Structures are given as structure tokens and as C-alpha cells.
Amino acid sequence: MNEEILTPEQVVERFAGKFGAGIHGTRIGERREGKKKNPNFDIWIDLERDLLKPAIRALIELHYPHLSVISGSDMGDSIRLLYHFTIYYGRVKGEYTVTFAVLLPKSDLSIPTISDLIPGAVFSEREKQEFLGVKVIGIPDSRRLFLPEDFPEGIYPWRKDDTGVPEGMVNNLWASKRPVDRPAPPLVEAPACEPDAGDKQAVQSGKEPGKEGGRS
Amino acid sequence: MSDESKKAPYTMNIGPIHPALKEPVMFTFVMEGEMVRDVDFAPGQAHRGIEWMGMRRNPVQIVHLTDRICGICGVSHTLAFSRAVEQIAGIEVPERADYIRSIIAEFERIQSHLLWAGVAAHELGFDSLLHLTWRVREQSMDVIENLTGNRVNYGIVQVGGVRRDIVPEQHRVIEDCISTYGGLLGKLLNLFLDDRTVSMRCRDSGVLSRQEALELCTVGPTARASGVNVDLRQDYPYAAYGDLDVKAVLPDQHLGETHGDVYDRIVVRLLEVGQSCQIIQQCLSEMPAGPVTAEEKVAKLLAICKKATGEAIGRVEAPRGECFHYVRMEGQEAPHTWKVKASTYSNLMSWIPMLKGEQIADIPIIVASIDPCLSCTDRVAVVRDRSRSILTKEDLHRLSVEKTRRLQR
Amino acid sequence: MKLNASFNHSLWVYHFNSGSCNGCEIEIVATLTPRYDPERFGIKLVGSPRHADVMLVTGPVVHKMKDRLLRVYAQIPDPKVVMCIGSCGISGGVFYDSYNLEGPVDEVIPVDVFVPGCPPRPEAIIHGVVKALQKLERIQGGES
Numbered sequence: 001m002n003e004e005i006l007t008p009e010q011v012v013e014r015f016a017g018k019f020g021a022g023i024h025g026t027r028i029g030e031r032r033e034g035k036k037k038n039p040n041f042d043i044w045i046d047l048e049r050d051l052l053k054p055a056i057r058a059l060i061e062l063h064y065p066h067l068s069v070i071s072g073s074d075m076g077d078s079i080r081l082l083y084h085f086t087i088y089y090g091r092v093k094g095e096y097t098v099t100f101a102v103l104l105p106k107s108d109l110s111i112p113t114i115s116d117l118i119p120g121a122v123f124s125e126r127e128k129q130e131f132l133g134v135k136v137i138g139i140p141d142s143r144r145l146f147l148p149e150d151f152p153e154g155i156y157p158w159r160k161d162d163t164g165v166p167e168g169m170v171n172n173l174w175a176s177k178r179p180v181d182r183p184a185p186p187l188v189e190a191p192a193c194e195p196d197a198g199d200k201q202a203v204q205s206g207k208e209p210g211k212e213g214g215r216s
Numbered sequence: 217m218s219d220e221s222k223k224a225p226y227t228m229n230i231g232p233i234h235p236a237l238k239e240p241v242m243f244t245f246v247m248e249g250e251m252v253r254d255v256d257f258a259p260g261q262a263h264r265g266i267e268w269m270g271m272r273r274n275p276v277q278i279v280h281l282t283d284r285i286c287g288i289c290g291v292s293h294t295l296a297f298s299r300a301v302e303q304i305a306g307i308e309v310p311e312r313a314d315y316i317r318s319i320i321a322e323f324e325r326i327q328s329h330l331l332w333a334g335v336a337a338h339e340l341g342f343d344s345l346l347h348l349t350w351r352v353r354e355q356s357m358d359v360i361e362n363l364t365g366n367r368v369n370y371g372i373v374q375v376g377g378v379r380r381d382i383v384p385e386q387h388r389v390i391e392d393c394i395s396t397y398g399g400l401l402g403k404l405l406n407l408f409l410d411d412r413t414v415s416m417r418c419r420d421s422g423v424l425s426r427q428e429a430l431e432l433c434t435v436g437p438t439a440r441a442s443g444v445n446v447d448l449r450q451d452y453p454y455a456a457y458g459d460l461d462v463k464a465v466l467p468d469q470h471l472g473e474t475h476g477d478v479y480d481r482i483v484v485r486l487l488e489v490g491q492s493c494q495i496i497q498q499c500l501s502e503m504p505a506g507p508v509t510a511e512e513k514v515a516k517l518l519a520i521c522k523k524a525t526g527e528a529i530g531r532v533e534a535p536r537g538e539c540f541h542y543v544r545m546e547g548q549e550a551p552h553t554w555k556v557k558a559s560t561y562s563n564l565m566s567w568i569p570m571l572k573g574e575q576i577a578d579i580p581i582i583v584a585s586i587d588p589c590l591s592c593t594d595r596v597a598v599v600r601d602r603s604r605s606i607l608t609k610e611d612l613h614r615l616s617v618e619k620t621r622r623l624q625r
Numbered sequence: 626m627k628l629n630a631s632f633n634h635s636l637w638v639y640h641f642n643s644g645s646c647n648g649c650e651i652e653i654v655a656t657l658t659p660r661y662d663p664e665r666f667g668i669k670l671v672g673s674p675r676h677a678d679v680m681l682v683t684g685p686v687v688h689k690m691k692d693r694l695l696r697v698y699a700q701i702p703d704p705k706v707v708m709c710i711g712s713c714g715i716s717g718g719v720f721y722d723s724y725n726l727e728g729p730v731d732e733v734i735p736v737d738v739f740v741p742g743c744p745p746r747p748e749a750i751i752h753g754v755v756k757a758l759q760k761l762e763r764i765q766g767g768e769s
Contacts, residue, residue: 029528031303034314035504038458042529066446067433068531068562071542071555084529084542088451090444093458095451097529120433120565146263148689148725157268157724158553165268169724173685173717176729264644264687265723272722281719287648287744331651350658357655368648368744 005088006062008041008096015045018058022051038093046101049111052083055100056117063087065098070124072132074160078105079132083114110135131158247576255571257564267554274549275301275375275521276514283369286558288331291324292534293541293556294373299454300530300543301375301551302510305520311456312506313377318456319390319499320364320372321532322492326397327356328535329485332587333408336482339580340417341617345407352400359393362386376517377509387500394493401490408482416623418478422570422582425476432565436537437484438586440466442476448533460498465491478585485587522549534559536587560588577619635667636758639677639701643694643730645684648744649711653681656747663751674700679757682736685713685720686727698734704764706757708738710750715739 006014012026024046031040047055059065065085072081083100104111113136115121125136126145133156136142144151156163246254266285270278275297282293295317302309330353337345357367363386364370372378382390408414424434429442439446447464449457465487467473467480474480511517527544537559544553563586570582640653656663657670671677674697686694698707707730712718714730730736737760740753 029303031299033309033454034456034458035311035502036459038453040452040454064430066430066435068538068540069542069555069557071553073544073553082542084540086452089446090451090464092450092461092463093453095448097452097531099529118433119431120562123561123565143258145258148263157265158271165724170722171724171726171728172722173726173729174721176716176732263689263725264685264720265725266720269720269723284646284648284719284743287646287651290646290648347659350655351660354655354658354660367746368651369646 005091005094008043011043011062011096011098012045014062015055015058019047019051019055022048024048041096043096043098044101045099046103049102049104052100052102053112053114053117056083056085056114059085059087059098060117065118067118067121067124068097070121070128072128072134072158074132074158075103076160078103079109079134080104081111081128081134104134109133110137112136113138113140115140130156132156133159133163245571245576245579250575250577252571252574252576252579255568257567267556270554271550271552274518275551276518278551278554279374280371282556283371285556287368288328289324289534289536289539289559290369291320291373292532292539293558295321295455296530296532296539296541297543297554298373298375298530299532300528300541301521301524301545303528303530304526304543304545305375305524307376307510307520309377309510310507311504312381313508313510314455315499315503316378316382316508317373318460319382319496320360320370320378321455322496322499323356323360323363325535326489326492327353327360328587329489330356332485332535332584333404333482335584336581337408339584339616340414341620348407349404352397352404355393355396359389362389374509374517375521376511377507379509381508382503390496390500394496397489397493401486401493404489405486408486409479413620413624414482415479417578417581417620418482420475420477421574421578422478422585423476424566424570426474428569429476429566432569433562434537434566435562436534436559436587437465437481437488438537438563438566440464441474441480441484443468443474446538448531448538452531454532456499457495459502460495462491462495478581481585518549521545523547527553536560537563560586563588575619577615580616635669636679636754637669637671637677638679638681638754639671639674639697640681640683641674641694641697643682643684643690643714644687644726645711645713649683649713652744652747653683653710653750656750661747661751663754666751666754668754675702677701677705678761679706679708679754681708681710682714682730682734683710685717685723686730686733688725688727691727691733694730694733704761706737706761707734708740708753708757709736710740710745710753712741712743715741718743 008028012028016023016026027044029042029044032038065087066089068084068086070081070083072079081102081104083102085098086095087098089095102111111134113121113125115125122139122141123145125139126142128134129136129142130144130147154163155165157165244256245252266281270281273281279294279298282297283290285293330349334346334349334353337349360370361367363382364372364380372380424438424442426443429439429444435446443466445464445466447462448454449462450464465484467483470483470487511520524545525547527542530541530543532539539559540557542553542555543551546552566586567583571579574582642650674680680698680701682694709715709730713720716729717726720726727733738753738757740749742749
């Protein structure tokens, strides 16, 4: 399966060589921590939608990848889906994360499933269906994952446009039973640590010494 | 009842309150007699909308929210998120903070594995072992409280470093705890692994093969027990692990062979407790001096984060596996996109091959063996053919305990 | 502390998790370990609401769990005391604005004792249960 271990630049070259025009951009990120400052590499590749499955097959040839998760961002008039893989795990200090970014225009939000190549992707794809409104073609199980069944259709919580969560659905727990006749904090400058025995005004939360919290 | 209805498969719903987990997952088992034919489950009972809430707050506030994504592995989420934000904003974390972060993460791992060992013992019916393990765990909780100020939900990691330092007076407390655990480890291994009933119940039950573990993208001790060599502290080291040379704990190091069953998972987790003690010892002795945070004033930190643009990934080895955060910031106060992947998210799908073909009395221990962290306890609803009956947590647990007693005779 | 004879010196506790992060769960189970040992007071955790006297609720109520919480509350026989453990149930805690949460616990069922903290220490939980006992005593004393 793995003939030789490639450096991050060689991985990028291999993909660029195979898919040429379909790749819009690549980036290699590096992070060094600790005293010895060993580098950790992240490879980011922007792809066309149709090249996603061939690219995953090319990745499987290198080393069977581990799919961390699929994430998605709402970029205004398109949705950017990111497939986060890692390869070369098991090799001490030598794992790379490889991320394929696919842009889907909002007029055609569909993408083929990758669960025939990587069965563990079904969960992630179901989640994208309910949170972003992406249609995954060929998914073996398309029920809702996290949202309750009576959550209204057509509302996708992570979208920033008008299909996002409307203000009416947001429940402000902090406002429950909050008294409306008291001033909101912070109050006008009260002295920090001067025990004013006779003066008990402006302590709005009722912190009376000697009583322990709840009233029974 | 006629013979056909006895032989026909019937469906059993195990509703949100569940015996083994502290969290609600709705299971549906298709049973044939006492054997499980097929499994289906629906998570989502504890969905609080955390990612959506996070996209309305600034990073300094989100750090406190991430602590409470999960009570048992809270620091891992905070660490992963902070690392992602630091990479975007270009904040350089001082080395001393890296070491302190590693020490806190390892203590969290110790207390999580001891907690799990107690829960596993409880599911098998050894309640006294539950009390013993949790009593032993109390010492690590004391150390954590000494270092961070709280037993659970330590608010110690902040973007750019940590909020408190470890002073030399605290070194003695830490070293006491580690030496106690080092001495106890042999006894714990003996209690769990050399007991005949435990090996009869756990050997070859809940088997996950290496190929399945790879294809279903499992992480953490669940994957390592099936022979997959994956550990973020070894492959993609973060914080101080790059200096320390951590090796993944695989069951064939201790036992010589890998079965991928519940027994192997117990072995991996108990050995990792010993490994964590060694790591803490090393960190303490090699900790460099210096500041503990890159930016002390929170207002300036917020200003730096507000101007940051870009995207980054933060990955951390939580006690249950890989914890993954993806953050994208576009120069606003709140992140544009935030994706959280807890470690149990990847491990959930492995329940299906593990539970097929197993007996109903083994369900609690197999379900608990991947150490699920979904958040909520549930009850069990059993549907047999047309009639519906509710099995409580006690009933399923009782079935498991009865099987242990039968084996002990 | 005098208990009504009908309790036979024991108090059985049922725990319901309505979507919390688990921190309070860990502290509740830690309360039952030998270090704090509430069994010397006769306090025991049971698995069925029909056997319980006290119900501990943790977590902000997630939408899916609201209906179940109401049903479980109805199944606990009187006299009962409901305790809300942790800041999530009192005012939302860190989850103060969300689309999937049904509000603090006392919007769903009536609560008698609140134990604040995130999570509250085991000592605080025991203190809360003792207060619940005193309240039960008063209820019993008022009736008998």
C-alpha cells in the first residue's frame, strides 16, 4: 500500500499532477510546539466537485485515510464542504492532515456520497444534510441525526441566510422569570469593600448574609 | 403463545434512558430469542446547539462553553479549540504553558479511565470494584482541584496559554498522587484481568476487527484495542508531547495477541493510566521556566482575535479518542464557522458490528466498552411482537449481573 | 433530623438527565462513593421513578426530553421532592440561548430545591438532599 512516505510537497505535487486544472488552490500549513518545535503539517486542497471521488481514490492508494469529519461553511452564495482526512497515522510524528475543499453553488446543492469508499462517512453526511441542506446522492440512510423529528423542514441551523434559525425559535433561558423592575447590571459605581452597615441600597441580587441561598 | 411468535424476530427499543451510559441514546434491537440480529440507534437526545451558539460569541467566551461540551473530557475540547484559534491568529504559546496543558490533559485521562473502569465493573456486577475504583479516583480529583480550582470543568485553558501556573509547592502533591497510582496499577491490573469471570464475560464478546475499525473511522482506545496503531500524541504531537516520545498502547504489547474484544479494551485503558503517570513525571521534571500565557490582558487578546482571518484545525487526543475542531474566522468577533467532532462521534458506528450476534445480557458491557460520552441517561423500552413492556435500567443491569453469577458458579 | 416513620429512615433518589454535559452526573455518582458515603443516611440511587422519593434533574431541558421529563415526574408517587442540580437547570448556565432547549427546569416541572454550581460539589449535593428531607418533613408534619 505505501511504497514510500512522501513529504507534504510531494503529496501536493502528486495531486496537482493527476488532476491539473480541477485543483483551484493548495496550501501547506505548519505548526511547531513544545521545546523541540517538531512541525505538524496540514495540507489543504481546493477541488472541483466531480474530482472528489477520484481524489479520494488517489488518497487511498497512498495510505487508507482516516476520515475525521466533514465540515461545511456558508460562504454567501455557495456552500464550502470540507472533507478532513489524515494519512500516515501510525508513523511517529509523521501524520499529515489532508483537507479537500469543495464549493457547491446554492442553486445545486448536491454531492455524491463517499460511503462506498469509506463506510464511516455516513454519520457525517447525514449531519450535513440536516444542518446545511446539502443533498447527498446515494446515501444509504438519510434520516435525521441530531435534530428532533418535529424540527421544521427547511430550516438549516448553520446557514447564515434566511434559512438559518429565525429569532423566534431562540429560547433565552437567562430571561426566564427574570424580575423586570430591577436595574440591569452593571450598576452605578458601588464602593468595592466598604462595609456600610446602615446603607443597604443598590444591592440588587438580594445577597443577605446569614441566609443560605434558596428560600424554603 | 404459538411457536411462530416465539421464533420470529422481535424488535426491542431501548429508549433514551440507558443503563450503561449516562446519556440518552435510542436503541432499537431486532432480537431472535436471546440474540441480537440487528441494531439501530438514534442519537440526538442531548443536542444543545453548541456550534450554533458558538457562532454568536467571541473566542474568549467560547472557551468556557467548550469546557462544558462534555464533563468528563472537557479540557480536550478547550485545548483543541484554543489551538485552532491560536494558529489562525498567529499567537505563539509559551513553552511552559504547553507543559502545563499536557499535565492537565494527562490527569484528565487518568480520572476518565478510572471512572470508566468503575462503570465497567458495575455493568459486570462487581459493585465493590466500582466503589474501590472511584475511591482511588478521588485522589486524582484532589490533585486536579489543587491545580485548577474545580474538580470538573476546569477553566484553566485560555486562548494563548493557561490561566494559572504550577508552583513548586504543588509539585509534591502531584508526585504523591503519581507514586500512589504507580503502586496501585499492578493491583488494578490483577483485579480486572486475572479474574476468571471477567475474562469469561469479556473475552471474544463485542469483537471489532481491524478492517472494520479502519473503515468505520474509529479512534482512541477502541481502535487501538483492535490493533490499529493510531494515537495523536505519537503521530501528530501537540503541546509538549513532541518532546516526550509517547508510544501508542496496543494490547499485543501486554498480552501478545490482539482479539479486538471488550477484554482488550480494558487492557488498553488500564495500561494507559500507567503511561499517563510516566508522562506527568517527565513533564514535571522537564518543565521550562517562563510566562504561562502569550497575552495576559483579555481585552488585548480579544482585539487580536477580532482581526484574525483564516481557517485552522485543532486536534487533540482526548481520553476517548481524537477530538477535532475546525474554526474559520473572517475578521469578526464571532467565528464564521466552527465544527466540533467529539471522539465518540467517530466511535458510535462501531456499535453495529459489535452488537450483532451477541446476547441481550451482554448489551450493557459492550455498549459501555467504547466509553461513550453522549450525555444523558435513558430508560429501556422493550417491544416484543405486539405487546409493549418497559424494561427499566435495573432490569437490563440485572440480566447482566445474573449472567455473571451464573458463570461464577 | 426526625423523619416520618413511613420513610423507614431511608430516602430513595432517582436521577434524570435532561441533556446535560455529564459533569453533574459524575458528581452525583461520586457522591455515592465511599468518601462521601450517603448510604449512612439511607440515601440510595434507584433505577425506577416509581420507587423514588426524590428526583434529581440535571441539565437544561433539551426539546426531545421535555415530554419524557413530564412523564417521569407524573410517575413518581407523592410525597415527592424535586431537586435541580447544576446551573444549567436553574438559568441555563453556559447554554443561555439556544434553539433546542426548553428553558430552565422550573418552566417544565415545579422544583423544590435548587443546588447551584457547575458542577456543584458532592458536599453541596448532600446539603441539598438534607434540605429536601427537611422540606419533606414539613410537608408530612403539616398533614399528619
